[in-house]
Amino acid sequence: MECGYYDRDLCHSCTAIEVAYGRQLERKQELVRGLVDPLGSPRWLAPVASAEAGFRNxxxxxxxxxxxxxxxxxxxxxxxxxxxxxxxxxxxxxxxxxxxxxxxxxxxxxxxxxxxxxxxxxxxxxxxxxxxxxxxxxxxxxxxxxxxxxxxxxxxxxxxxxxxxxxxxxxxxxxxxxxxxxxxxxxERSELVMTVNGIGLRVRPRSFFQTNTAVTERLYAQVAEWVSAADPVSVWDLYCGVGGFALHVADPAREVVGTEISPEAVASARDTARAMGLPEAGPGSVRFLADDAAATPADLPGTPELAIVNPPRRGLDASLCAWLEGSAVGHAVYSSCNAKTLARDLRRMPSLRPVEARLLDMFPHTGHYEAAVLLRRD
Missing domain, CATH: 2.40.50.1070 (OB fold (Dihydrolipoamide Acetyltransferase, E2P))
Incomplete structure (x- = not known):
């Protein structure tokens, strides 16, 4: 990518801009694989590349x-x-x-x-x-x-x-x-509609949304594909944000619950679910709760067949890892922006083995990335 600001020494935010983009992807893949492979050697799908310019929303x-x-x-x-x-x-x-x-x-x-x-x-x-x-x-x-x-x-x-x-x-x-x-x-309007894979996700001013919409589409589609193959009747989407994962895995035969600590994000997720005509209870339902993800297992009855976790850079709370490890959850999907905390959390949950993984490059020209890993209970 050509950048006059970088060339004139005015901005160095894109720390890897001088590295060919293909090599940037290789370096990120090597970093993430080096941390995850010792914990299960999953099958790695081809990395998802981003446009090199014009990608930040x-x-x-x-x-x-x-x-x-x-x-x-x-x-x-x-x-x-x-x-x-x-x-x-x-x-x-x-x-x-x-x-x-x-x-x-x-x-x-x-x-x-x-x-x-x-x-x-x-x-x-x-x-x-x-x-x-x-x-x-x-x-x-x-x-x-x-x-x-x-x-x-x-x-x-x-x-x-x-x-x-x-x-x-x-x-x-x-x-x-x-x-x-x-x-x-x-x-008058309080929400911006971000259309992702045909779903009009509502985003309020204080709600988090990924900064690369095109790669976010691929991330949601990948997770939806894994969930469809596992075919669970119940899913918990922890750290659900504005509901992207939860709404992508909705199914007439499935109950989905999303939890997020931000009331604004939960309100946005509920608005999208209502616009999609999804019920809040029973088969085919998608329900959103304002709750701390670490507290969710104690606050909700039962155990889901599949859990999706998308924590911030600090990773999962140790208590949530302990609950997932000791639970009857058969599959989990972990979406991470920090492979170091991802690897730490996988070590805390040895019964959930990584079986498939993918790097998704949300942040070209930097050292940042997103990695998604499918976990299956041994």
């Missing part, structure tokens, strides 16, 4: 600069570097970033000054759907400039006509955390 841009002349990008120390034309983003997101820069200038929003710890607008986050629809979030230090955004929503929609969802998030603290606890919705 979400742009998280630091706002810096001056009133009337903002930068949207990253910080070089405390100075803003504008990255509105970063080649990682698809055209609708890039157009939105330029339009939002104009909006911020014309409305005269005050960028946050990290060195002086003053100012208001810290970040702008733009998420794009496969259809080119957008969600726009302004991260402010306080509500001081919220009226300016409210009063100029007509201008915002003129400049960014594809913005279905617009919100303000309040992050009053001076620390390297983008989101604060309060979200203020500025549009």
């Amino acid at each position: 979400k742009a998280k841009m630091v706002v810096a600069g001056e009133v009337g002349a903002p930068t949207l990008g990253i910080l070089d120390g405390t100075r803003g570097t504008d990255l509105r034309d970063c080649p990682l983003y698809p055209a609708p997101v890039t157009r939105a970033l330029h339009a939002l820069g104009e909006f911020i200038s014309r409305v005269r929003l005050l960028p946050y000054d990290v060195a002086k710890r003053r100012g208001e607008l810290k970040h702008v986050v733009v998420t794009g759907s496969p259809e080119g629809r957008l969600m726009v979030r302004f991260m402010l230090r306080s509500t001081r400039q919220l009226p300016k955004i409210r009063e100029n929503m007509d201008l915002l929609h003129e400049l960014v006509p594809a913005a279905d969802v617009v919100s303000v998030n309040l992050q009053p603290e001076h620390k390297a955390v983008i989101e604060g606890p309060e979200e203020i919705l500025l549009t």
Whole structure:
């Protein structure tokens, strides 16, 4: 991938950009296999490659600069570097970033000054759907400039006509955390529809969604294929997020339960299930609960025939590994963004042996990846 920002020494976020993409895939496959193979030697399917550019559906841009002349990008120390034309983003997101820069200038929003710890607008986050629809979030230090955004929503929609969802998030603290606890919705619509394999997943401002939609489609399809082959009558999707896995494995003869600690994500998952006409109880049902995945076995009756786990980088809680190891779960699918914690957790569950695996490259030009492993009880 060609990147003028990298060539001009302005941004080095893509740490592997000088490595041929085929070799990037090989290195990731070697890393993950080296950690997983000693624990069961699964059959490895061909890795899923990504487009090399235009693949990121979400742009998280630091706002810096001056009133009337903002930068949207990253910080070089405390100075803003504008990255509105970063080649990682698809055209609708890039157009939105330029339009939002104009909006911020014309409305005269005050960028946050990290060195002086003053100012208001810290970040702008733009998420794009496969259809080119957008969600726009302004991260402010306080509500001081919220009226300016409210009063100029007509201008915002003129400049960014594809913005279905617009919100303000309040992050009053001076620390390297983008989101604060309060979200203020500025549009009637509260959810962006992300169509994945024909399923219109609803995503709210504070809901997690994978940043590479095309590879996410392949991940969900792969897991659905494994679940279909195992043919369980009951499935638990732990760390279910907005319900991607759970809704992909729905079946008229199957009961599916998804659990997620984020109430916003659960609300989105329920909205999608209702839109699909899925019942909440009985055969063919898909039900979502706001719950900590580690607590799910104690909070739900019975044991599923198959469990799907998709934890954050820290991996599974030891208590959940112990429950899975001692349970009657016949199959499990583990989706991981960190092969070190994946391997640690597999060692904690020796009765669930890896039988098939696949690397999916969500994050070209970096050392990050997603790995999915099918586990079967010996």
